[in-house]
Amino acid sequence: MELCINLLFFCVILTLCVQFFVHSYEERKESEHVTFAVNEVCNLAEILINSDSSLSSITEYYPLARVSSDEMSAT
Numbered sequence: 760m761e762l763c764i765n766l767l768f769f770c771v772i773l774t775l776c777v778q779f780f781v782h783s784y785e786e787r788k789e790s791e792h793v794t795f796a797v798n799e800v801c802n803l804a805e806i807l808i809n810s811d812s813s814l815s816s817i818t819e820y821y822p823l824a825r826v827s828s829d830e831m832s833a834t
Contacts, residue, residue, distance in 0.1 A: 803817060810816035814826045814833045826833045 802820075806817055806820055807814075814830045817824050817833055818826060824833050
């Protein structure tokens with residue numbers, strides 16, 4: 760009987776720990792994506808600051824970037 764109680768207790772603790780590790784992993788991945796996005800925005804800001812402040816200067820560093828015809832947005 761004591762062994763069954765210990766096994767049950769172990770299973771409950773194991774379930775909680777697995778949930779904790781999964782949640783931590785998901786938060787780490789989300790944090791990596793946010794950090795990458797912030798770095799890219801900072802890079803683009805530096806390009807605009809150190810160039811003629813036109814969006815067309817972005818295509819020099821990012822060849823796959825597309826600038827709208829009115830130069831109001833870029834993707």
